Amino acid sequence: MHITEECMREGMQIESAEISVSDKVSLLNALSQTGLKSIVVGSFVSPKYTPQMEAIEDIIKQFTPAEGVNYHALALNRRGVERSAEYTPPLSPAKRHPMLFTHMCDTFTRRNTNQSQAQEIERWPQIIEGVQRRGGSEAALAINAAFGSNFEGQFSLDQRMQMLKRQHQAWSDAGIAVTGVLLGDPMSWCMPHTMEEQLNAIQETWPGISHVYLHLHDARGLALPTTYAALRVLSDKNDLYLDTTAGGIGGCPYCGNGRATGMVATEDLVNLLEEMGIATGVNLEKLIEAVWMLEDILGRHTPGHVSKAGPMPHGENLYDPNLPFVETFEQARHFQLGPQVAADGLYPWREPIPKPSINS
Structure with missing residues (x-):
């Protein structure tokens, strides 16, 4: 991990x-x-x-x-x-493994990089030649906007697999082993069941792929459950690489959601x-x-x-049963700053509440 x-x-x-x-x-x-x-x-x-x-x-x-x-x-x-x-x-x-990084969404890549999907694919031979020149022996498949687009709609498993197979064939023809895959979702279209379906298809088609890179955005609140789905599908033989941001901030100005995009x-x-x-x-x-x-x-x-x-909270970190009302974000920080930050809250109970037994 x-x-x-x-x-x-x-x-x-x-x-x-x-x-x-x-x-x-x-x-x-x-x-x-x-x-x-x-x-x-x-x-x-x-x-x-x-x-x-x-x-x-x-x-x-x-x-x-x-x-x-x-x-x-x-x-x-x-x-x-x-x-x-x-x-x-x-x-x-x-x-990271060298990758034939390709967007499923032609509209997004034009907005994001001022080039078409076809132009991305045209660069594959140069990328492969560079890896060969450096003596590289392993590479990865990589698709971005993999699951859907705010401009073009949802992409199917078949569409993704066709692009991944084209990349795999290009690496194989060059004698370079494919051991990794990257799935990017800048416009937040992936769902847990879609991730399960995709990773299962990759593992069944290419058992030699053991490195999985996920770059998931969170405009629709599904990035963390989708990450959990990936954890459930992958086994100990897989190395999982996850991109995240502190606070969950993030976004791309080209996808149409701005700061609402977020990440895990x-x-x-x-x-x-x-x-x-x-x-x-x-x-x-x-x-x-x-x-x-x-x-x-x-x-x-x-x-x-x-x-x-x-x-x-676990063990000694469980909240005090006599903690006063907690209403604001600032008061909620008592979990780390101590009970004094919530001391001005209300105490509506008539008598102290006894401390319960702690479940381990």
């Missing part, structure tokens, strides 16, 4: 370009202390269209890298790759995994504090849930 924190890139690219470098550096430093092992710090793109990323070099120069954390940045063209290389380290070289909130996913008995190595308390910092920077609440209500 691998979590990649995308708040500084996927999240910030849809937020105000006026957020200061110092605030972004403070947030990045806070995220670095949570135990997350993979953090995307931003993207090397044109500030003309993404002014939020204009100061990425300043952020990289000013933040404090934490030992054991891999920092990455998105680069979409040759100039971006060159700029990224100037800051490697502290950035880490990309470790990192804190919500960590809570789910830990409650399922899957260790993440993430300090949830520090992560929640980072989300609170993010909310202060943005001046509003973020979409995530666990940063508001806290994780499920």
Whole structure:
């Protein structure tokens, strides 16, 4: 299980370009202390269209890298790759499989990258030749806007499998083994049963694929249950890579939903995994504090849930039965800040409520 924190890139690219470098550096430093092992710090793109990323070099120069954390940045063209290389380290070289990244939605790729789906496919031979030249032996299939489009409607399993098979054939013809697959959902069309169907089809068709990358957006509130469906389908032989954002912020200006797009909130996913008995190595308390910092920077609440209500309390962390009324988000922070933040609440019961026995 691998979590990649995308708040500084996927999240910030849809937020105000006026957020200061110092605030972004403070947030990045806070995220670095949570135990997350993979953090995307931003993207090397044109500030003309993404002014939020204009100061990425300043952020990289000013933040404090934490030992054991891999920092990455998105680069979409040759100039971006060159700029990224100037800051490697502290950035880490990309470790994902080489991919024939293709959008299922031609409209979206035209809006997002100023090229057609056909033009993406035309680049496949160059990508494959580059992998061969570097001596690469493994690669991945990759489709974005995989499940549906706000502009073109839903895509079927058959449509997705046809595109994946074309990619698989191209890699196989070049003598390169396919061991990974990426499924992206920028417009939030995936549902739990659709993910189950898709992953089962991939495993049945290509048993050699063991690395699964998911980049799921949350405009319709289904990204976390869809992630859970993937967890249920995949086995211990699979490496699952999940992109998330602290607070669940994020979005793409090209998909039509703006900030409403969101992503799986990192804190919500960590809570789910830990409650399922899957260790993440993430300090949830520090992560929640980072989300609170993010909310202060943005001046509003973020979409995530666990940063508001806290994780499920266990043992000595169970709430005091005589806790007063809790009505506001600020009072609800008693789970981490202590009962004093809710001390001004009402006490309607006539006598103290006895402490119940604790279920282990």
